[in-house]
Amino acid sequence: MGILDRIAGTLDELTGDTDTAAATEVMRAHGLAEGGDLDGAETALRAATQQFPRYAPTYVALGQLAARREKLEEAVTALGRAVDLDGGRAEPWYELGDALARLGRTEPARDALRRALTLGLEPWFVARVNAALGRVHARAGQWTAAARALRKALDLAGPGDDDRGIALDYGRVLGQLGDREATEWLTRAARAPDARSEVTIEAAAATTDDERAEALLREGLARWPGDRSLRAALARRLARGGRVDEAIALAEACVAEAPNDVGGLSALRDGYAAAGRWNDALRVAADEARLGAPAPLAVRVTLALGAEDRAALVALSDPLSPEGERVRVRGAVDDDATLRASLAAVAAGHAGDADLVRLGRLAPNAAARDFLVRGPLPPPPAGQLAGLLTWTYDLCTNTPPLVGLAAAAGHAAEALDRPLLVAVMGEFNAGKSSFVNALCGAEVAPTGVTPTTATVNVLRYGAEPAARVVGHDGGTRPLPAEDVARFLTRLRADEARSIRLVEIFLPVEPLRRVEIVDTPGLNSILPEHERVTRDFLQEADAIVWVFAIGQAAKATEKAALQLAHGAGKRVLGVLNKVDRADASDLEIVAGHVARELGDLIETIVPFSATRAAAARAAGKPDPALTALTTALDERFFTQARALKRATALSALRRLLASAHAAANAAAPAPYDAAAARAALARLEQSLGGALDAERVALRARVDETYRRAALEVREFVRPRSWLFGEHRATAADEAFLAELLEDSVEDALARTRAALRAALTDAAPPGDDRAMTTTIEQAIDRAVDHFLAYARGVIDGGAVPDFFRHQLPRLRLEVGAIRDALVRRAPDPEQALFAPLRRELDALFDGLARALADADTDARTRAALYDVRLARPVTALAAALDALESGA
Secondary structure, three states, rough: OOOOHHHHHHHHHHHOOOOOOHHHHHHHHHHHHOOOHHHHHHHHHHHHHHHHHOOOOHHHHHHHHHHOOHHHHHHHHHHEEEEHOOOHHHHHHHHHHHHHHHHHOOHHHHHHHHHHHHHHHHHHHHHHHHHHHHHHHOOOOOHHHHHHHHHHHHOOOOOOOOOOOOOHHHHHHHHHHOOOOOHHHHHHHHOOOOHHHHHHHHEEEEEEEEHHHHHHHHHHHOOOOOOOOHHHHHHHHHHOOHHHHHHHHHHHHHHHHHHOOOHHHHEEEEEEEOOHHHHHHHHHHHHHEEEEEEOOOHHHHHHHHOOOOHHHHHOOOOOOOHHHHHHHHHOOOOOOHHHHHHHHHHOOOOOOOOHHHHHHHOOHHHHHHHHHOOOOOOOOOOOOOOHHHHHHHHHHOHHHHHHHHHHHHHHHHHHHOOOOOEEEEOOOOOHHHHHHEEEEEEEEOOOOEEEEEEEEEEEEEEEEEEEEEEEOOEEEEOOOOOHHHHHHHOOOHHHHHEEEEEEEOOOOOOHEEEEEEOOOOOOOOOHHHHHHHHHHHHOEEEEEEEEEEEOOHHHHHHHHHHHHHHOOOOOOEEEHHHHHOOOOHHHHHHHHHHHHHHHHHHHEEOOHHHHHHHHHHHHHHHHHHHHHHHHHHHHHHHHHHHHHHHHHHHHHHHHHHHHHHHHHHOOOOOOOOHHHHHHHHHHHHHHHHHHHHHHHHHHHHHHHHHHHHHHHHHHHHHHHHHOOOOOOOOHHHHHHHHHHHHHHHHHHHHHHHHHHHHHHHHOOOOOOOHHHHHHHHHHHHOOOOOHOOOOHHHHHHHHHHHHHHHHHHHHHOOHHHHHHHHHOOOOOHHHHHHHHHHHHHHHHHHHHHHHHHHHHHHHHHHHHHHHHHHHHHHHHHHHHHHHOOOOO
16 A cells, blocks of 8 residues: 555544545645655645644654654654644554654554554455564564464555565564474565565575475566576575585586675685685675675684685784775774684684584584694604603603603603612612712712601712602702701601602712612501502613522512513622622522522522622722622623613603503493484474374363353343343453353363374483473463463453353354354463464474584584594504614
8 A cells, every 4th residue: 555545544444523624625735745755745744733733643644754764753853743643543553653663663653553453444454564563563573473463464455555574574584583484484485476575585595495495586587687696696505405506507607797796705615615616605705805794703613624724814813904904994893702712712823623523513524623633743753762762751741641641652762761760679688878889989878767758769969969859749849969868867757658769879980870769668668669669660671689698589579570570671689788698598588588489580599788888988899899799780781771761662652551550441432323313303203293192182171161162151140131131240240251261271271282292202212301391391381471471361251251241142152153253362372382382382392403513513523522532542552662672
């Protein structure tokens, strides 16, 4: 309906016994507007308002004319004056609401349109008002209310009443709600005679069926053959459907025709991406950015990952890059801060798992995920023990599950370049410290400490005497060299418990060739020190085991030596304190040790630390010390390189075993995407079936409610009816009927709620953490509660009062007639309950399906992370170690 027809209609509606002169002026203005003289019409109407200030039709016509000329503020002023003068007419309220809506004043527009609905009677007019009200709701983001109003407009509108694009608006609103019917309504709008090509593109974009979308776009091209936007949209749809060659050819033609058309470029980018031509797609994306219309950041990240272009990823991490600056100039808001932060972490080389998992969702394939998670660690060096130790340290340092092994790996790498490490072991009071002093030719090892305060002491060469105390927590503190003996002999038990070892640095020449670990006796030390001592069974390059001649080869010694043997350590036995036995006793003890320990020790050297110290004091050689030195040279010092290599290989083998254990513990839990999808499909199918069943069951229950209500009405009205008069009822009857209907509808809805919840419970996936089902339960409860409130409002606010005041007096007192009259204003569960609930459930299930897809992608990324950063390096370490041990 045009503006001139509206003015004429307003006059027909509003004139009667009103001032004829005023009506004549309005008609004259109508004639001027019809002839195209809008300025003249406006001047005439303004003059009429001055002459007839109480005549409402003049203001209505002036407001309509101003709205047509987009003078919306003037239109609101004129129409507001009209409804002030005569608020009982529907058309001025509608025009006022429409003008307010176009100004973006949602609340007053909604109020004006609702007032128009209460006054309008003609279906075409009610349809028009509902359409406007639906648009107001949509502008406010109230999609459900918008859908309800637009649906009413469609139901009431005649074939020629869709001049405002109700179907298009309804389709767009349904699209916002995630309703699958959106496609149908958008398609209907696209096929309208006055449709534009943009609507065809919009309808095709909302269509999930590639064939239908293609057909719709080709229909559009038949109507608008030269429309480049349609061709670009068709190219995108062809790419989406897997027909990449056709898509690329069509998009390339669009770009050749208009190189700076961003629509054609985006279609070409999509075609290249669908074909896996990631570098070409990345190049086109750069062209789009250069034109000031960059693709979404997530799309560009996908292209960079597909192209395995780390430089492109780094560039995307910078919001102040030339591309980012163009976006800011155009006024766009950067909503991708989290994504950019993850990109920045990748660019800086310190991306965490969360960053990589987030970016992994954008990786287009497994190769792109591998590229994303690929670490900077090179493969292990072949045939290089020192290099492999350093590589292992770097691996442990940079791999979170292996960080606990980094200290041991670093120590093993450092130990390879140190002098030979010999651990002097034995039971307490075997004379180990005295033996060390004799071996070094100096008083280097403190003696006289008690078992409960004995510590592990490491003797190393130093240009100046020095010492430091190393705690179990890794902390260190210096100790003056002259205070070492006093510190160790006076140490309290609680202090000794916190000390891991004491390092003593001395300018003693033998310590250039060998570092000596002086350990407490294994039979009488603190548990903390026993653990450290046993560690040196693994870390030492060789072991000297000191036996006391009076108690050699005890069971505890044999057990410890078996550990050393199992670790591949070579052990030289020293039978100390031989000055306390004669030759025959010495022979017996030596034989006993040899029989008891067998190949756990390589040889046994008799020795007396007391005689060696005396000989040293007298400046004379000690034959036993000479023999011991010769044995150490032959078995240890001349083979130092091989011994240190064996120790390093053993350390690597232990690290490998620990790395395997850590890798197994860190392996990501398997994710069965197919089972999760199947469970979701079962849940959706079960709930959908219950929803369809309740559509029928609830309507039957509501019908039965109204049939029983009709019986009640007949019973309480019949005794009061007159033979030839109107049927009468009291206020109590009205309250009774309203309560009956409300209670019955509530009971019927309770059964619907229970049925839907039961379907949800029965089909809930095993192990469900309730998050999924709780969300769906809440949607069911919201829909049922909303409909119950709506039903109460309909029953109390209009249906029952209208029935008693306007329909009952004229009804035949028959159950069928009464029921029909009641049902006519009954709340409709299809539009007010099931349709919105179906839409919300569809949206929920779509969201859950996307969440499952994301979970699947995340699981794949975590698996790739595990494989690339942990499983593969540990496997590579094992292969490199095998090669070294085999001499390759």
